[in-house]
Structure formats: structure tokens, C-alpha cells
Amino acid sequence: MSKLFRAVIMGPPGSGKGTISERIAHSFGLKHLSSGDFVRENIAAKTEAGVLAKTYIKKGLLVPDHVMTRLLLPRLEEMTKYSWLLDGFPRTLAQAEALNSACDLDVAINLNIPLETLKERLQHRWIHPPSGRVYNMCFNPPHVQGKDDITGEPLIQQEDDRPEALVARLRHYKDVAKPVIDFYKAKGILYTFSDTETDRIWPNISTLLSTKISTIQSDARCASTH
Numbered sequence: 228m229s230k231l232f233r234a235v236i237m238g239p240p241g242s243g244k245g246t247i248s249e250r251i252a253h254s255f256g257l258k259h260l261s262s263g264d265f266v267r268e269n270i271a272a273k274t275e276a277g278v279l280a281k282t283y284i285k286k287g288l289l290v291p292d293h294v295m296t297r298l299l300l301p302r303l304e305e306m307t308k309y310s311w312l313l314d315g316f317p318r319t320l321a322q323a324e325a326l327n328s329a330c331d332l333d334v335a336i337n338l339n340i341p342l343e344t345l346k347e348r349l350q351h352r353w354i355h356p357p358s359g360r361v362y363n364m365c366f367n368p369p370h371v372q373g374k375d376d377i378t379g380e381p382l383i384q385q386e387d388d389r390p391e392a393l394v395a396r397l398r399h400y401k402d403v404a405k406p407v408i409d410f411y412k413a414k415g416i417l418y419t420f421s422d423t424e425t426d427r428i429w430p431n432i433s434t435l436l437s438t439k440i441s442t443i444q445s446d447a448r449c450a451s452t453h
């Protein structure tokens with residue numbers, strides 16, 4: 228019998244959460260759950276929470292905690308049979324507490340990337356809004372400039388990735404994330420990775436998860452023989 232594995236990945240905008248989550252999902256077979264994707268799906272489907280969320284996002288604000296938890300926790304309840312990695316949630320202490328009452332986490336990955344690196348990356352981030360695919364004009368450029376690799380549709384730059392919006396966004400992140408980081412530190416599940424390159428962070432995350440996942444599975448095997 229193998230026990231399920233639950234992790235969250237945190238970090239400021241541009242820290243590589245999406246990029247690293249894709250690698251984790253691919254290498255370890257976890258489901259990658261992105262809060263941003265859930266929000267976009269709800270907006271597109273015009274659900275009650277989606278309609279509400281849109282009014283905040285249009286103003287460049289985070290979606291309030293009670294809307295976000297209402298939108299996200301039912302999705303997690305559908306995932307009880309799967310191991311998953313949650314990207315983009317929790318962003319506040321209230322969200323971390325709500326998640327904590329819904330399930331036990333095994334690992335919280337925290338990406339600590341210098342401010343100058345984040346600014347540089349986000350200036351070159353282009354996305355394909357319908358799919359959420361993310362490109363970087365230097366790190367992972369599309370095959371054809373300005374076009375999505377799969378559909379050939381145009382790529383756009385998000386308003387809030389522009390340099391003027393970035394500094395305020397990053398400052399806000401720091402203020403809100405600190406209590407979340409402290410919360411997971413106190414639980415003994417926080418793992419922080421600091422570097423300027425995803426390719427240097429990735430081997431360390433991969434080693435951590437290999438160790439954690441095999442420990443959990445052998446604990447589950449012991450429990451089932453007792």
C-alpha cells in the first residue's frame with residue numbers, strides 16, 4: 228500500500244513555481260493543482276465564486292480568502308485518491324489555516340529568488356492565456372516568436388508582469404507570505420531553496436522529494452503489516 232503525498236509550492240511571482248511544478252508532476256506523477264488555473268476556469272464558467280473573483284482580479288487585487296477557499300477546497304475533496312502538489316495556494320495565513328484543517332501536508336517548498344532575478348524574468352514572461360502555457364524569451368522561448376507552440380495563437384504579456392506593477396506586487400507578496408512561511412516552519416515541513424537558476428534548484432528539490440516519497444511509502448508499508 229502506498230500513502231498519498233501532499234505538497235505545496237510557494238514563492239513570489241516569477242520564482243519558478245509553475246516551471247518547477249511541471250517538472251515535479253512529470254517526474255513524480257503528482258497532480259499539479261494551480262490556484263490560478265482554478266480561478267481562470269471559474270471565471271470562464273461564470274460560477275458564483277468566479278464572477279466574484281473576477282471583480283478583484285480586474286482591479287489587480289488578490290481574491291479574498293473566503294472566496295478562494297470556497298473555490299479551492301471542494302476541488303481538493305475531489306482529489307482524495309491522488310497525490311498532489313498545490314501551486315499558488317495558500318498565499319495568506321488564513322488560507323494556510325483553512326488548508327490545514329482540510330488535510331495534512333508532507334512538504335512545503337519555498338522558493339527564495341533574488342528580487343533582481345524576478346524582475347528580469349517577469350519582463351520576459353509571455354503567456355498563452357487559454358492554456359496557461361508560460362514562455363520566457365531567454366529561458367524557454369517559443370519555437371516561433373510571439374506564438375504558442377501547440378496552437379500557434381498569439382502570446383501576451385500580463386499587465387501585472389510589466390516592470391511598473393512588479394515592485395509593488397513583490398513587496399505585497401513578502402508581507403503576506405511571511406506568516407505562511409513561519410506557519411510551515413513551525414510545523415517542521417518547510418524546505419527553502421535559494422538560487423538564481425531553476426536548473427540549479429531542481430536537482431535539490433528532486434532529491435528531497437525522492438527521499439520524502441520513499442519514506443512515506445515505507446512508513447505506510449510498516450503500518451499495514453502491524
Ligand SMILES: Nc1ncnc2c1ncn2[C@H]1C[C@H](O)[C@@H](COP(=O)(O)OP(=O)(O)OP(=O)(O)O)O1
Binds near residue numbers: 263264289
Ligand atoms: N491563493 C490565492 N489567493 C488569492 N488570489 C489568488 C490565489 N491564487 C490565485 N489568485 C488570483 C489572483 C491572481 O492574480 C490570479 C491568477 O493567479 P496566478 O495564475 O497564480 O497568477 P499570478 O500572476 O498572481 O502569480 P505568479 O506571477 O506567481 O505566477 O488569481
Ligand SMILES: Nc1nc2c(ncn2[C@@H]2O[C@H](COP(=O)(O)OP(=O)(O)O)[C@@H](O)[C@H]2O)c(=O)[nH]1
Binds near residue numbers: 245353366
Ligand atoms: N532566465 C530564467 N528564466 C526562468 C527560470 N526559471 C523560470 N524562468 C522563467 O521565468 C518566468 C517565471 O516562471 P514561472 O514558472 O511562471 O514562475 P511563477 O510565477 O512562480 O509560477 C517564466 O517565464 C519562466 O519561463 C530560470 O532559471 N532562468
